[in-house]
Amino acid sequence: MAEIQDRALLVRRIPYGDTSLICHFITEHHGRIALMARGARRPKSAFRASLEPLYELQIGWRPGRTGMGTLTDVNRGAALLQPAQMLGGQELIAIASRLFQEGDSHGYEELHSALQLLAVSSQQPLLVAVWKLLEQTGWLGDMSCCWHCGTEENGSMFWKQGHLLCGACGQGMEISAGLRKTVAALMHGERVMLSEANAGRWREMIRLILQQHGIKATDSFKV
Ligand SMILES: [Zn+2]
Structure with a gap:
């Protein structure tokens, strides 16, 4: 052949x-x-x-x-990465390897663009890159609206079973408006400050969404 x-x-x-x-x-x-x-x-x-x-x-x-x-x-x-970024890159590859299974027809563009984001992000590059991968997999929605009812929400929302919900649709881990705005800004490459507390909360959101989809967490996303 x-x-x-x-x-x-x-x-x-x-x-x-x-x-x-x-x-x-x-x-x-x-x-x-x-x-x-x-x-x-x-x-x-x-x-x-x-x-x-x-x-x-x-x-x-x-x-x-x-x-x-x-x-x-x-x-x-x-x-694709500088030596100092290699550990994060390996975690990203490990997650992508669980997301895209043998026989899947896609994955290259998704992983490649997430790796590029890992290379250039100044803050929490691994969180930014994994979030990008999840976004391209179709698991994430608009951070300004409830993913269940679609209502735009200016205040706190909740993270439940890998979904962002308004208070009327469900309760779970509280996600402040500030965190939602910061995540959206970081994904657009803007220079904004992410507090340690919010970084921890974002990491937990990723851990929960991976768990929800039956994907084994890598070191940075373990409790
Ligand atoms: Zn809702």
């Missing part, structure tokens, strides 16, 4: 046999795929230095006749 080429982000590496790896990629045009990288753990493998997460990759593979395809080529492009 003819070789296929695509842009890709590496989201998972699983050792296979003595020298190989099964690599999960989120690709631009083919969604999430798993490929066998034969001999990738051998010291002299050409794949060894290239198969890194948090880089833009150009990969080539031969589809399997029945099962998994075989990786034939990897070119590592630019690093």
Whole structure:
């Protein structure tokens, strides 16, 4: 079968046999795929230095006749993050890896833009980036309205089961108007102050929404 080429982000590496790896990629045009990288753990493998997460990759593979395809080529492009941002990047990749499952046709644009936001955000970059990922997954609504009844709300609202609700629709963790405005501003790249208390509350909102969708929290989002 003819070789296929695509842009890709590496989201998972699983050792296979003595020298190989099964690599999960989120690709631009083919969604999430798993490929066998034969001999990738051998010291002299050409794949060894290239198969890194948090880089833009150009990969080539031969589809399997029945099962998994075989990786034939990897070119590592630019690093997406600065060294100091790598830990946050790994958490973002781990969350994306749980959001976009094998066979999903999308994910590349979503993860790529969230990584870009992680790279440039001055405040709480991981919260901003994960929020972006959730927004693009379609799990978030307008921060000025109740997600249940649609009423615009100027005062406090409530976070319940991963939804922002007005007082009439439900009670839960209180979300002040200030926090809602700050989150919206940070998502637009504006320079606003986020207090420690509000950052903690935002982190808790993310933890709860991940939990609601059955996604295991990463270190920054554990209680
Ligand atoms: Zn409502």
